[in-house]
Amino acid sequence: MPQTPEADENNDLDLTPSPKPAHYAEQALLGALLLEPARLDDTEPLIAPHFDSHTHAALFTAIRTLPPPDPADHARDTAWLNAVLDQARPHAPGLNASYLHTLVQFCPQPKHAAAYARMIRADNTRRVLRAHAERLASTATDPGLPNPAASTLGLVDDIGRVLDFLAEQFAPHPGSLPRTALPAQVTPETGEEDLDEERLLLATATAYPAEVQQMRWLTEADFLLPLHAALWQSIAALVHRGDMVDPVTVLGEAQHRGLLTDSLTPKDLMELVSTPAGSPEYWGEKILQRALLACAQIVAARIAAYTNDLANTPHQLITGSRRALAEINSVRARWHRATAPIPAPAGRPSARPAPVPRAASPPHRPSPSVARTHR
Structure with a gap:
């Protein structure tokens, strides 16, 4: 099971009893990018707002912001990982090196980064439509x-x-x-x-x-x-x-x-x-x-x-x-x-001016x- 960083109780990475599939997709994708930063090209058109976790979004933004490391240098040291952590931590204070290590361990296959990105975008679609539906219901x-x-x-x-x-x-x-049973x-x-x-x-x-x-x-x-x-x-x-x-x-x-x-x-x-x-x-x-x-x-x-x-x-x-x-x-x-x-004959005002109540x-x-x- 994936672990969470050592952080205060308000950290948004604390697992719920049953995380959604997108949570694991976010972890897998970030692990893939931390292992092989060049896989970032496979994630288009994924952007940070597509992530459900604020901390994951901050990490993804840091990965996109920093220049990718030389693959040989990246295999020998953790300089680039440390730079990603420093870049993301101001936006996600609970983030630590231990969690980056957890993400790397959790990724099944870095070459599947594109599939993980599609899962994240699909879940974002679900959240966006739900938010619009809630706003429509509230307004009505x-x-x-x-x-x-x-x-x-x-x-x-x-x-x-x-x-x-x-x-x-x-x-x-x-x-x-959709085969969803509609509400009564x-x-x-x-x-x-x-x-x-x-x-x-x-x-x-x-x-x-x-x-x-x-x-x-x-x-x-x-x-x-x-x-x-x-x-x-x-x-x-x-x-x-x-x-x-x-x-x-x-x-x-x-x-x-x-x-x-x-x-x-x-x-x-x-x-x-x-x-x-x-x-x-x-x-x-x-x-x-x-x-x-x-x-x-x-x-x-x-x-x-x-x-x-x-x-x-x-x-x-x-x-x-x-x-x-x-x-x-x-x-x-x-x-x-x-x-x-109501249309009126030429030269006459409309028979029903819109602002006037009837x-x-x-x-x-x-x-x-x-x-x-x-x-």
Whole structure:
């Protein structure tokens, strides 16, 4: 088993009970380079940030910085090894000569340096994608962001660029789809404010059905409550058929769709769609933004699951992550359609200036019987 240098308890080379394969690859590579410094050419394009261990990265930087020794001189004395130690120690205070000796002993085959370097780069790919997934999940759940959709989609673009870069570094191979069991989809917490937004959409859509015709970007999957999704479909169906829309006609459509139950009476349903505030598009955008952020959380969880599965190769990580991003990109397309300014005739301003909100009215909370009964 590899040993660690004699250092304080905070030294990052202290072994955990089960070190990852990359830990041993880092030790083997450094041992190979200490034995045969000329093998450094075999490690391209490996760089210090690819190492998981800070101390290993400091050693690798020292090896790359110092001119390689004459092979004959290197075989006779330890002058170059001492120079590497002196170069690295200011950046890794716990490093000592004993650990360099351990690395040399641990290397199985110096001629396999290129293979060790590939293992290190593969593990770095895993860590980089995991970090991006964690940041995406954190941003999508941050309530303090002024523009959460833009911030979240910016991180989605970052992940896409990282995947494009990584795809150029690792060649594809057969069987490139990850076999990782995906985490169970967590049902988002349903707050009263979120449900109020859905109720207000239904009421304003009933009051202003003309706007519903332009809201094909909103789907039933965006709603938290299945009843609200079904009622949205009922209203949209009336609008798209060109039928008259009011609380009574919505009640009739809901009846034909089998939405009326003992817990949802005709009176309850009509109350639900009879108190408008603001505009349908305003509430629809809020619902779609919530769905976008929820999708981002799912994507982040899937990418994290792929990176946590050590069986996945870099190309499998790339392929699986791209498939995950495809899901949020479909929601993104609908978000862009929802928020894009409406083109206006020449000489007139846009019908929908982007910075101006479409509803200034505060949410109206329906009566308790409507608010709590139909979940």
